[in-house]
Amino acid sequence: MRIDLINTGTELLLGQTLNTHAHWLGGEFFQLGLRIQRQVCIPDGDEIRLALLESIPRSDVIVVTGGLGPTSDDITREITAELLGLPLEQDSLVLEHIRAYLARRHRELNANSYRQAQVPCGARVLANRFGTAPGLYFPPQSGVMAGVGQTPHIFLLPGPPRELKPMWTDEVLPILRGLLTVEPPGLRNFKRFGVGEAQVAETLEEPLRATGIMELGYCARPGEVMVRVIGSAAALDACGVLVRAAFGDRLFSDTDELMEQVVVRLLRQAGRTVATAESCTGGLMANRLTNVAGASEVFGWGFVTYANQAKERLLGVKASDLADHGAVSEPVVRAMAEGALGASGADYALAVTGVAGPGGGTAEKPVGTVWIALAVRGRVAGEPVTTTVLREHFPFEREMFKAMTSQTALDMLRRRLGQEQA
Amino acid sequence: MRIDLINTGTELLLGQTLNTHAHWLGGEFFQLGLRIQRQVCIPDGDEIRLALLESIPRSDVIVVTGGLGPTSDDITREITAELLGLPLEQDSLVLEHIRAYLARRHRELNANSYRQAQVPCGARVLANRFGTAPGLYFPPQSGVMAGVGQTPHIFLLPGPPRELKPMWTDEVLPILRGLLTVEPPGLRNFKRFGVGEAQVAETLEEPLRATGIMELGYCARPGEVMVRVIGSAAALDACGVLVRAAFGDRLFSDTDELMEQVVVRLLRQAGRTVATAESCTGGLMANRLTNVAGASEVFGWGFVTYANQAKERLLGVKASDLADHGAVSEPVVRAMAEGALGASGADYALAVTGVAGPGGGTAEKPVGTVWIALAVRGRVAGEPVTTTVLREHFPFEREMFKAMTSQTALDMLRRRLGQEQA
Known part of the structure; x- marks a missing residue:
């Protein structure tokens, strides 16, 4: 399952805000046995059009964060609907949610509220317990875009972490779990004291790959080298035997401890x-x-x-x-x-x-x-x-x-x- | 000037490592008066090919981080050279640097060292004071790719922050400054002890904007709030007066000191x-x-x-x-x-x-x-x-x-x- 993540937000590109969504969602997908194949960050505004046009043909799942808010550069909803050829219609339940949400804060519906209550036909509303903007889920469709047999599963999520995270857990995870057909693979991090990423790779690369693992990676940090393997339980156990033999008592953790x-x-x-x-x-x-x-x-x-x-x-x-x-x-x-x-x-x-x-x-x-x-x-x-x-x-x-x-x-x-x- | 940033590294997509390069480089470009138009993160391995093929036609500058290391999934150098039609040749100065670097650590040249010493013809080596892998700069070329009049300025930088940051400062910045046609605006960071980003914004936002600055940002860190202003020297001075009056002796730096x-x-x-x-x-x-x-x-x-x-x-x-x-x-x-x-x-x-x-x-x-x-x-x-x-x-x-x-x-x-x- 090929997954693209698109983060919108000018502040993410100016060195002002660290992109923690990419990190958090990467971990969430990984726990499902899935991985983000590409993460893209774009400024607010019309760049979302090009990013979606590139991602739709190559993905099975697209997650977009941000651009659902009330200001004029928040156009993720409108552009996605337009590309998929779906007209927008006011959703009375969403409008009622926004009305109640604002009322609790002693505020009233305004022009932007009506915009946020527009839902593309055929999209499913993802409830937002902590904000006004609903998330949206677009199931795959056939024949809406030239050269694309079936559009991917597309999820539009709000940018603020305190809105996004509960929506992910409550609304998105159940949908993704329903799409999974196989048990997720396991991951293990072996941490060795000392330096020498190249040396480790030279010795261990071939035997580790021969265990039938799906993936092998290295990461060097001050005074340690981490070897990351992903695969079946049996392959990971075989890796453990090899790594312990090669590293001896230089191996200080196989559980990601510091x-x-x-x-x-x-x-x-x-x-x-x-x-x-x-x-x-x-x-x-x-x-x-x-x-x-x-x-x-x-x-x-x-x-x-x-x-x-x-x-x-x-x-x-x-x-x-x-x-x-x-x-x-x-x-x-x-x-x-x-x-x-x-x-x-x-x-x-x-x-x-x-x-x-x-x-x-x-x-x-x-x-x-x-x-x-x-x-x-x-x-x-x-x-x-x-x-x-x-x-x-x-x-x-x-x-x-x-x-x-x-x-x-x-x-x-x-x-x-x-x-x-x- | 349209800038794309490509970060390679599987660990960045699995929720293991936070992508701090995107954040740091975003800030660095910003201080030059430039901004990243798109940031893309891809796994180690062959995805770099597709990412470059997408970025080259739309960019004036491309920065790639990671994939220059010694292991088998580090192929940024080879793929870039291939796409630009540049043969690789062993660079004796680079090899000598690697030899000396390893010797100081009581290690010897190995097969991977010779790979790291391969430099594409026409590319310029960016010295790496803190590691073996040199960075590379590819000046624009005409007629090497169908539909692309001139290729962008392409910089390949190592992934480890302690190698990347000094290389950026010593090697990349001088090249970028040479490309700039207008004087970048000035930037000043005012750091205040204590908490309360919202409070600072509420008091200072309007008066600071009235000085005619081009941009205003806030950043909260443990026990401090940073106000960043960008604009002409006169506007920055006016901001300094306002900030000093508002913060008093809670202002602990206007030069980014810790x-x-x-x-x-x-x-x-x-x-x-x-x-x-x-x-x-x-x-x-x-x-x-x-x-x-x-x-x-x-x-x-x-x-x-x-x-x-x-x-x-x-x-x-x-x-x-x-x-x-x-x-x-x-x-x-x-x-x-x-x-x-x-x-x-x-x-x-x-x-x-x-x-x-x-x-x-x-x-x-x-x-x-x-x-x-x-x-x-x-x-x-x-x-x-x-x-x-x-x-x-x-x-x-x-x-x-x-x-x-x-x-x-x-x-x-x-x-x-x-x-x-x-």
Whole structure:
């Protein structure tokens, strides 16, 4: 079933309003096992004519959003009726709805209300509980347009999200469900820590396709690569086996969880806590952890020690280590992690120190250099703290550097928790 | 000048990824005095052929995003070259760029690298500072397509925003500016702290329009309202007078600076420092401040005290205050701010404590309740610390709550700095 989505609205083209309809409706269709083949955004006014003329011959379903309102550039209803050769007639039920809707707001029918109550013959009214403009559904017709055997199912929906969403759920979904003949396919997102979209594709593309999946896609985000597969349950399970074998413990989610959600979940499962000591990430690790509801169970103490004095006083980093090795060094990151562990009493502590740039780089420690440490408290009395350190180089602009660094640190903890819980 | 934007990416049509490129590029064109006439979104793969065939005859400029990557569904480059009848040739400079880019990441050239280094004859390479795939610019050509006198200016840009945005600014904008025949009008963004887009519109709409501006827009973001005006220099100046009179010291920028950029700039100008003590914002304030280059001059100490014990031990909050008034209370936020000031030696300290939710609300302190404090060190010996506190209620979901709270705290400091520097 080939689906076109047409969004009307000048504000969507000027960088003023983000087109959330395309996103939301894409997800809605996808849950039905359908997908939008093309999404088009046009300004208010006469462009809708050309957009419909292009879409009608190639589509089975067309959804148009916007252009049903009361102002002079709202002409979606009129143009659609004209192209399908359907005369408009006043609908007394729609007019009564508009009259009652306006009355509740102490307003009266006006000239535009009568326009909104015009319904093309043969179209079905989609009730609008939250506005005046009704939606419209045009069932397929034969022989109304040259070269088009049968026109597609056409839905005209209002632009405001609070009108569109309930109309979609109450009125459009039942019609679409009636058109479906097969069970929708499944989707799975596999998220791998690290970079290298190309590398992933090179290794996995062929074996994944051989499972008989319908679709395969990749998406790279800071410090992670997502592999998206769509297909039957059996094909998705086969993909899972391949991906787990290829990614090993770099695979951090097959359910679309964020890295910080995985870390908080694993900590909650284990009944353990983490503290953070951040120099170059400046609070981003703590911020990510506390974006997850329930973080307070596993995270109580965070240190943002941008200044050397803060590293000394709050975390017990030695002045001599700072002087001898510099703030971006292995001894300092180790002391930061162990200091945070000691001060907070947490079970784990993550520490990072690096050169975020743009200034501050040297030949030995160029911009992007970062040290990361994970300190782990011993489990039994007398067992010492063990600390793992890692040096990385992320030569990116500031926010990307912070994102990569926090991702790498969180992944260190995630893998440790995974090993302990295995 | 008629402009089409084509966004490729299956994830944009499945409800997985919001199409922010359409929004951002719409704004960019708009600042040049141009506007996108049509935006089209298509899946990865062969749909780009049909989309280009439709756009080429009707456009003066076409921008395509995505499909330049290394994987098998990235075919924008090949299809465009084919439609324009241009053979592909390996570009040694591009290959060298890819080789160097990969080498910095300890990776090597692979088969896909050679594909990315193929450049259509006659196309100009747009340098990609943040990725391997070069962008491409195809100047207009005559007689390559039936029925098309001259092909449009065609720009192929990479999909990842961190690659696309700098390429747009550094490479595409200069070319577009060269095509403009009239001076673009001026644009100014006035940013006001607080909420109330409708209220701002109601008060300012008429007087602003009376200045003779060409366009007026509003945009609401967490804790701020932006008024955007476009027009002649004289009209923009007149708008500035009106906006300053209406907003007073709630106006925090007329240059599109972020709140945290304003705060860091004012602190640097004053040669002063700030410390943060965060409970419910969990590091977001520190993270925002340290997103600004040069933050280390003005910010050295941040405390993320999610746990009560952390509030006591790091900030000296009294156990009795926590027991008597609860962690979300006026005495506690005051002690947090003063404790952070004392421990860090900073000139100012911001503290926040609140109920982020979803759990933890009570009748007296419902979810969304937050206390914010600003402690200010005395300027001369013996002058005491003065602390201002504020209670707010932001009944929003977690990340919005954190954004509003951090915005309000940063604005407290901004206004204080503004008064002191006035």
